[in-house]
Amino acid sequence: MTLPRILVVSLGGTITMTTSAAGGITPTLTAEHLVASVPQLSSVASLEALTRFSLPGASLSIQNLTEVATLLKDRFAAGFDGAVVVQGTDTIEDTAFVLDLLTDGTHPVVVTGAMRGPQAAGADGPANILAAVTAAADRRLAGLGVVVVLNDEIHSARWVQKSHTGLTSAFTSPGTGCIGMVSEGRVELMMTPQRDIAPVKEALQHDSRVALVSLGLDEDGRLLPVLAELGYSGAVVEGMGAGHVPAGAAEAVARLATEMPVVLCTRVRAGRVFTKTYGFPGSEMDLIAKGAIPCGHLSAGKARLLLTLLLRSGASTDDIRQAFQPRGIAPATVSPKD
Incomplete structure (x- = not known):
């Protein structure tokens, strides 16, 4: 043989x-x-x-x-x-x-x-x-x-x-x-895993860097405004629970999302970031309405790597949103607040 x-x-x-x-x-x-x-x-x-x-x-x-x-x-x-x-x-x-x-x-x-x-x-x-x-x-x-x-x-x-x-x-x-x-x-x-994230096929031609910022109890997000001037092209915000940050940090996340792709994750080890359950300031619905991209089930570390590869391959913001949208789940459709 x-x-x-x-x-x-x-x-x-x-x-x-x-x-x-x-x-x-x-x-x-x-x-x-x-x-x-x-x-x-x-x-x-x-x-x-x-x-x-x-x-x-x-x-x-x-x-x-x-x-x-x-x-x-x-x-x-x-x-x-x-x-x-x-x-x-x-x-x-x-x-x-x-x-x-x-x-x-x-x-x-x-x-x-x-x-x-x-x-x-x-x-x-x-x-x-x-x-x-x-x-x-x-x-x-x-x-x-x-x-x-x-x-x-x-x-x-x-x-x-x-x-x-x-x-x-x-x-x-x-x-x-x-x-x-x-x-x-x-x-x-015992089981067959779903490959629900498409491979990155484009050449990695850009030296893009992605920051990972964890926002826990009583954080105000004061680090977020300096990320762009430090040379970062994207950011992953690791929140709490189902994808939540303190209310005092929500506007900093919103401003950052106007400058670069911001992916929202959770520090919880299992389960996905929610998209349509909580509506308080700093909740997942609030942050998505402000431009954050929910990461699905990805850990913050893996979300940073995926976002880095996408940015280095020249992906657009729409491409990035699509890449983080798990197959079989309808995309988040939260309308921006007035």
């Missing part, structure tokens, strides 16, 4: 880190080292190991991920059946989402990493790599979008979040749960 061809790309992260002379752990291992640490891989797939970067997850950039997306497209065109991207867990929920937006989903792409370094007791890296390659080799994942595999669980890039700083079970999908798991060397799928 011919084994599937899987590309393993290492970007760095805890899974590659060993103790340095200065203390602490830093990226040192290559993709070849990672693959060699899991002899069982030889019975799962025919592998090519490639080290693209050697960075902690927190230092990866959208430009880095654009290069990775291009690499994946080229290798798929050359006959590879799937890919595993190995990186630091700090930003897996972000990078998996960006790769999902920059690739077409016709081949399985799995992002994995480790919560413990390879020298730690109970290091989880080898098991995660084995599970990730097993998932990438399963053609049923084609068309499901980029997934994240850690702790034998398969999560959609659209929903996954890092929910703990240290546990090997750190990754969860609030509001939905994982879409499947790897058990006894086989992929078990």
